[in-house]
Structures are given as structure tokens and as C-alpha cells.
Amino acid sequence: MKNSCKIGIGDLSVTDHKLIIGGCDSTELAAKYGTPLYVFDVRRALRTAKSYVDVLRHVYPDFTVCYASKAFGCVGIYSLLEPLGIGADVVSGGELYTALKGGMPAERIYFHGNNKSRDEIEYAVESGVECFVVDSERELELVNEIAAKPQNILVRVNPGVEAHTHRFIQTTTPDSKFGFSIADGTAEQFIKSVATYKNVVFKGIACHIGSQIFEKQSFEIAIDKMTDFIVELNALGIAVERLDLGGGFGIKYVEEDRPLTPEEYMQNSASYLLSSVKAKNIVAPRLIVEPGRSIVGEAGITLYTIGAIKTIKNIKTYAAVDGGMFENPRPSLYDAQYTAVVADRADAERTHTYSIAGKCCESGDILIDGIKLPNLHCGDILAVLSTGAYHYSMASNYNRNLIPPVVAVMDGKSDYMVKPQTYEDITRNDCVPFTEVVK
Ligand code: LLP
Numbered sequence: 544m545k546n547s548c549k550i551g552i553g554d555l556s557v558t559d560h561k562l563i564i565g566g567c568d569s570t571e572l573a574a575k576y577g578t579p580l581y582v583f584d585v586r587r588a589l590r591t592a593k594s595y596v597d598v599l600r601h602v603y604p605d606f607t608v609c610y611a612s613k614a615f616g617c618v619g620i621y622s623l624l625e626p627l628g629i630g631a632d633v634v635s636g637g638e639l640y641t642a643l644k645g646g647m648p649a650e651r652i653y654f655h656g657n658n659k660s661r662d663e664i665e666y667a668v669e670s671g672v673e674c675f676v677v678d679s680e681r682e683l684e685l686v687n688e689i690a691a692k693p694q695n696i697l698v699r700v701n702p703g704v705e706a707h708t709h710r711f712i713q714t715t716t717p718d719s720k721f722g723f724s725i726a727d728g729t730a731e732q733f734i735k736s737v738a739t740y741k742n743v744v745f746k747g748i749a750c751h752i753g754s755q756i757f758e759k760q761s762f763e764i765a766i767d768k769m770t771d772f773i774v775e776l777n778a779l780g781i782a783v784e785r786l787d788l789g790g791g792f793g794i795k796y797v798e799e800d801r802p803l804t805p806e807e808y809m810q811n812s813a814s815y816l817l818s819s820v821k822a823k824n825i826v827a828p829r830l831i832v833e834p835g836r837s838i839v840g841e842a843g844i845t846l847y848t849i850g851a852i853k854t855i856k857n858i859k860t861y862a863a864v865d866g867g868m869f870e871n872p873r874p875s876l877y878d879a880q881y882t883a884v885v886a887d888r889a890d891a892e893r894t895h896t897y898s899i900a901g902k903c904c905e906s907g908d909i910l911i912d913g914i915k916l917p918n919l920h921c922g923d924i925l926a927v928l929s930t931g932a933y934h935y936s937m938a939s940n941y942n943r944n945l946i947p948p949v950v951a952v953m954d955g956k957s958d959y960m961v962k963p964q965t966y967e968d969i970t971r972n973d974c975v976p977f978t979e980v981v982k
Contacts, residue, residue, distance in 0.1 A: 548890060552795050552882070552928045553841035554587045562889040562926050564844055565952025569886040572950060572957060573846045573924045579866035580846045581935050581949040583615075583960055585623060588842035588931065591805055593627055595834055598806045603813040603830050609653050611790045611835025612638040614932040617949065619960040620839070621645025630673070632790075632833045636663040643670060653787070653831070655699070655749075657721055658682075664689050676749045676787065678722060680733065687740040694742060697749040697787055698723065700730040702768035706753035706761040706791065722750060725772050734781060745781065747828055748772065751789025754836060757802050759811045762788065766812065770819040777825055787831035788812065794840040796929045797880045805837055836932035843931020845871065845947070846886065849923040850902075859898050862919045867901015868908045869941040871927070871934050875907045883914060886924035891917040899925065903942050935961065940969050 547558045555564055562569040565584040572582055592610065599606040609630040610620070616638050621631060622645045630651030633639045642652060649671040656663075657678040664685050667675065674695040677683050686694050701722035723730035730748075737745045752765045765788060773783045793802040803811070813830060820827045847864035854860040873879035883899065885891065893915035901908035910927065919925075938946040945968075949961040 546890075550884065550889065550928075551798060553844070554584055555844070555928065557889040560888045560890055562844075562884055562886045565957075566955030567952045567957050569844070569846060569926055570924055572952070573848070573886065575957070576948065576950050577963075578846050578848045578924065579864070579870055579947040581870075581930065581947050581961075582844050582846060582957075583839070583931055583949055583951045584842040585951050585953040588620075588839050589623060589627070591842070592624055592629055592834075592838045594805045595809060595832065595838075596627055596629065598809040599813060599830070599832075602810055603817065604827060605829040606813075607651070607829065607831045609651070609831060609833045610838060611833045612642060613936055614835030615839040615843075615934075615936050616641050617935070617961050618645040619951065621647040624838075632835075633672075636660075636666050639663070639667060639670065639672070649673065653697070653833075657699075659685070661685055661689070668694065674746065674785075675743075677743075680736075683733075683737065683740060683743065687742040690742040692742070693744045695746045696737070696743045697747050697785060698730065698734050698737070698745070699749045699751075700725050700769075700772065702750050702752070702765050702772070704750075704752045704761055704765045704768065706756045706758075725768060730772065731775060731779070734776060735779065738781075747783045747785030747787065748776075749787035749789065749831070751787075751833065752791055754791045755793045756791045757793045757800070759803060759808065759815075762791075762808070762812045763815050766816050766819055770816070770823055770825065773820075773825050773828070774823050782826075783828050785831060786816070786828040787833070788816075790833040790835050790837070792834050792837040794837050794929060794932070797882050802837075805834065808837075838932075840932035841929050843929070843934065845927045845930040845934065847925045847927070849919050849921055849925055852919060852921060859913070860896065861900045862897045862916075862925075863900045863902060864910065864925060865902060866947065867903040867910065867944070868905060869901075869903055869944040870938045870947050871901075871910060871930065872937050872939070873933060874910055874912075875905070881911050881914075881927050881929065883911060883916065883925050883927045885917055885919065886926050888917055889926075893917060895919065899927075902944070940964075943969055945969065 595608045609632040631642045634656040652672040655676045678699040699722040792808045851863040899911040945964040948963040951960040
């Protein structure tokens with residue numbers, strides 16, 4: 544008899560005590576592909592992405608949803624999202640290249656970043672990206688100089704909203720490296736100067752107040768400040784056709800997290816923006832939103848094999864996994880919290896407390912510090928949940944560990960989205976210098 548239940552994060556369920564994702568048994572995935580392994584539930588990500596488009600279609604007249612590539616960039620993600628009419632936010636030549644290779648049309652690509660290089664700008668101009676989100680005077684000069692025909696630009700501004708999230712992922716504090724400050728007049732000054740450049744067309748303003756934000760109030764404050772600024776610009780005779788509010792919509796990592804749904808985030812921001820433009824008597828700009836984490840985050844899990852288990856008397860018990868900060872640097876960077884289940888007894892009682900350690904040579908390489916789990920044994924498969932965003936994209940080869948592959952799952956089938964790295968891959972670009980001299 545099958546025994547099924549739901550798990551409180553993503554689209555995960557348990558059948559016969561086993562964790563199921565995208566219709567696949569996670570223990571079989573681990574056996575087939577090995578661990579550590581990123582698993583990505585395609586339907587879950589597509590459904591979330593589509594919900595952004597669907598809700599905005601109902602509540603706002605003119606909008607663009609741009610997927611924030613930084614959350615999870617690989618060729619396959621663009622091929623999956625493109626048919627939904629979604630665009631992409633890219634922040635480097637590498638993200639741009641990947642997006643184009645995945646079939647994302649250049650005319651749906653917004654190029655962000657606070658220090659784009661000349662090469663990157665040349666590449667973006669050549670590719671015909673839709674818009675540069677300009678974040679410095681130097682960038683404006685470079686775009687103007689390189690462009691053969693006028694390029695659309697948005698100006699990244701800092702509206703000064705202290706969103707309630709980890710300080711390393713807040714982006715509009717007064718001392719932020721991003722954007723031109725509205726408060727001190729720099730943004731207005733800069734935007735006025737845009738008219739003096741003949742190869743750029745000012746289309747509007749952009750901000751991004753931070754990431755993993757739960758309260759709608761933070762977005763409302765941003766909208767207030769951005770629409771006040773539009774009023775100011777209009778008074779100078781400067782039209783604002785587009786308003787990019789960035790991303791930042793939070794997801795669930797642990798049981799206590801209470802994010803809004805994408806529908807709620809969008810419904811709220813779009814209707815708040817509409818009433819704001821009405822009250823301030825300004826033209827409703829095209830609304831651009833850039834969700835990253837919320838599209839892919841809960842669609843991903845990471846599977847590990849438990850190795851060494853070590854108890855330090857009266858202190859704690861470590862259970863070490865075959866991954867760590869090289870494939871998930873978030874706990875050490877942001878003190879990020881996660882939950883996990885044992886893949887073959889996902890509904891078992893949690894009787895023991897463990898610190899889940901990574902295998903990197905750093906004391907700080909702890910993925911979860913103190914989690915209740917069933918009694919663990921060497922060889923158990925552990926699934927850490929909500930790892931679809933900022934995991935693969937932030938992975939490194941630290942300690943020359945291999946970046947795990949990404950396996951996509953859908954309707955009970957699995958397929959590579961990113962193939963495994965090999966030792967040959969990680970030494971491919973290595974050279975032995977000065978061989979003639981050093982003998
Ligand atoms: N748009 C802009 C201009 C951004 O800078 C970002 C994220 C996004 C959109 C997407 O934000 P999301 O919807 O994914 O929250 N590595 C950190 C997150 C850094 C986010 C940086 N910018 C983490 O792992 O939490």
C-alpha cells in the first residue's frame with residue numbers, strides 16, 4: 544500500500560517514506576546520477592514563472608517580466624522560460640552569452656551591472672540587447688561611444704529603502720555601491736546629463752531594493768519613492784516610460800518562513816503602483832519586474848550522501864556530506880538557514896540533532912548548524928530543500944571539488960540540465976609557466 548503526504552516546501556511529496564520531486568524518487572536519482580546532485584523541478588519553476596506573467600496581465604496594462612539570470616544561469620533555463628514570453632536580466636558577458644545560447648531573444652534582455660567592461664558593452668551592443676541599465680557615468684560614456692545606433696537605457700537609482708533582509712543582500716542602503724542616490728540629488732543630475740549624449744535614449748529608472756524580502760511594505764516604500772522621483776523628472780520635462788522595480792521576492796527555506804506568493808507580490812505591487820501614479824497624476828510606466836530566486840528557488844533540492852559522523856561529547860554531532868561551501872556558499876556568506884530530509888525516510892520522526900558539515904577545509908563550512916533528523920547512518924541520502932537559486936550559480940571549485948551536475952526532473956523523468964564536471968575540466972585551462980627557465 545502506498546503511503547503519500549506533502550512536504551511544506553516546493554512541490555515535494557513523500558511516497559512510501561521516500562522524498563519525491565518532479566515525480567521522481569530522490570533515492571533513485573541519487574543512485575543513478577551520484578551525489579552531490581542538484582535536482583531541478585521543471586514544472587514547479589515554469590508554473591511560478593507563468594504566474595508572474597498571468598497575474599500582471601490581469602492587473603497592469605504594460606509590463607515585462609525579466610528572469611534574473613544570476614539566480615540560476617545555464618542554457619536550459621532560458622530555453623524553458625523563453626516560450627512564456629519572459630525576458631532576462633543579465634549582469635555579465637557570460638550571462639548574456641548563456642542567455643543568447645539558450646534562445647533568449649536579445650530584444651528581451653536587460654543588461655544590469657555596476658561595472659560593465661568595454662568588452663561586455665561591445666558584446667551587448669553587437670548582440671542588440673533591449674536595454675542597458677546604466678549604473679555609472681563611465682558606463683554611459685562607453686555605451687554612447689561604442690553604440691552605432693542609439694541604445695535604450697534605464698538609469699539605476701537608489702531610492703534608499705532599508706528592506707528587512709540580510710545586510711549583504713540589501714541593495715539600497717545609503718552607502719550602497721548600486722545606483723545613483725535620489726535623496727542627495729545625484730540621480731536627477733545624472734539623468735539630466737543623459738540628454739547630452741547622442742547615442743543613448745533615456746527610457747526610465749530602475750531599482751532593486753534587496754533579496755529574500757517578505758513584507759510588501761518594503762516594495763510599497765520603493766514605489767512611493769520611485770513615483771515621487773518620476774514626478775520630479777516630469778517637472779523637468781523628462782518622460783519616464785519604464786519603471787524597473789527589480790526582484791527580491793522571498794521564498795520558503797525553513798518552516799518559519801512566510802513568503803507571499805508571486806501572485807500576492809505582483810498583485811500588491813502592481814495595484815499599489817497604479818494607485819500611486821493615479822494619485823500623482825503621472826503616466827503609468829511600463830512595469831518591469833525581475834524575479835530570480837522566487838522562480839527557481841523552491842524548484843531545487845540538493846542530494847548528498849552522508850559520510851563521516853562524529854560526536855563531540857556533550858557538544859554536538861557532526862554529520863558530514865559530500866558537498867559543502869563549494870556548491871552552497873550561502874550559509875557561510877549570509878548565515879542562510881535550510882531544512883533537510885533523509886531521502887528514504889522523509890516522514891520519519893526527527894529524533895536526533897546534527898550539524899551538517901561540508902567537506903571543505905574550513906571550520907565555517909557548515910551547511911546546517913543544528914537540525915533535527917532521524918538517526919543518520921553513513922550512506923544515507925540527505926536532501927537539502929530550496930536550493931534552486933544562488934546555488935549552482937554561486938558554486939566554485941574551491942578545494943578543487945567538482946561543481947555538481949544539475950538534473951532536471953519532470954513527470955517522473957530525469958535528464959541532465961548541466962552535466963557533471965570532470966577532473967579534466969578543472970585542469971583544462973591550467974598551464975605550467977616558464978618551463979624553459981625553471982628546470
Ligand atoms: N534584479 C536585480 C537588479 C538584482 O540585483 C537582483 C538580485 C535581482 C533582480 C533578483 O533578485 P531575487 O528575485 O533573486 O531576489 N546571492 C544572494 C542574492 C543576491 C541577489 C542579488 N541581486 C543570495 O544567495 O541570497
